[in-house]
Amino acid sequence: MSQQERAGLTALSAVLSPLEGSGPKTEAVVQRLSAAISLGVMVDGQQLPSELTLADQLGVSTMTLREALAVLREQGIVRTKRGRGGGSFICSSAEALEHTASARLQQMSLAELRDLGDAQFAIAGAAAVFAARRGGRADIARLHALTDRLRTSTEPVAARRADSRFHIEMAVCAQSTRLTRAQVDLQAELSALIWLPRLELDPAAEASVHGDLVRAIEREDDAAARELAESQSESRIRRLVALRMELSDR
Incomplete structure (x- = not known):
């Protein structure tokens, strides 16, 4: 594994770590996932982990995660595909x-x-x-x-x-x-x-x-x-x- 790949894994583990504090979590999740995209740790076309897995990684409920994903969809940063082979995917552009x-x-x-x-x-x-x-x-x-x-x-x-x-x-x-x-x-x-x-x-x-x-x-x-x-x-x-x-x- 290259040094760049190791750095990416380090950044990804930091971005997808449990949220702290007792305040509203939806906006915090939006910021975390936006950060992962901004950092290039998550790239255009990449599939996000399943809702259950991602919610567990961030230490939030699946309902909170779904609310955050809805915000990201409205911003044009994430798209969700239903059915077989579906899931949530990064579709962010520099302009967005x-x-x-x-x-x-x-x-x-x-x-x-x-x-x-x-x-x-x-x-x-x-x-x-x-x-x-x-x-x-x-x-x-x-x-x-x-x-x-x-x-x-x-x-x-x-x-x-x-x-x-x-x-x-x-x-x-x-x-x-x-x-x-x-x-x-x-x-x-x-x-x-x-x-x-x-x-x-x-x-x-x-x-x-x-x-x-x-x-x-x-x-x-x-x-x-x-x-x-x-x-x-x-x-x-x-x-x-x-x-x-x-x-x-x-």
């Missing part, structure tokens, strides 16, 4: 994901965006610190590979996937299940927003920050790793808030 993300951004308040940014600031910083203290060679190799993938990305979808996977794998590198699950949830909410074309993120520039971050992790410099992760998170949320304010002025 972009449309959904743009609509969601316009519905969010500035307070919600800043709160989301605060969470990413905290989680990314903590993951960077513990990755520097605990990361192994294989973990760091995955981070290097994802940095290279981001640097050479020529399409927004590929760049978004490499970037999101990087942040999840950094939490994996920190050897913290809770940080990994928290980062998965954050990427489910943030990744499509951060990589909206109108934000004009430069994959090469973002990869340069990732490269500096991985080198700090390699030399076990947790302070530098934290500073880099927090600075990138802060910069991105500022740009996202500015775009949201621009849209509200129209």
Whole structure:
């Protein structure tokens, strides 16, 4: 199995892990499955696990899962085929994901965006610190590979996937299940927003920050790793808030 395939399995296991908390679960399931698609862990045409299996993996009832699948069908991200050989299949396109993300951004308040940014600031910083203290060679190799993938990305979808996977794998590198699950949830909410074309993120520039971050992790410099992760998170949320304010002025 290639290094890329191992990274995919790691990301998939993180995405399809049980949801935590006691709040509404339907939207959380929608975000998780959207994250799997956004990350490229689930691809166009792929069949989802059976409803019973998927509900068990996410720790929700089958009714909650069916409600989430109905939302994803309305968004054009999932299609369901009945009868023999049937099931639910990924049918997402870059255009559908972009449309959904743009609509969601316009519905969010500035307070919600800043709160989301605060969470990413905290989680990314903590993951960077513990990755520097605990990361192994294989973990760091995955981070290097994802940095290279981001640097050479020529399409927004590929760049978004490499970037999101990087942040999840950094939490994996920190050897913290809770940080990994928290980062998965954050990427489910943030990744499509951060990589909206109108934000004009430069994959090469973002990869340069990732490269500096991985080198700090390699030399076990947790302070530098934290500073880099927090600075990138802060910069991105500022740009996202500015775009949201621009849209509200129209």
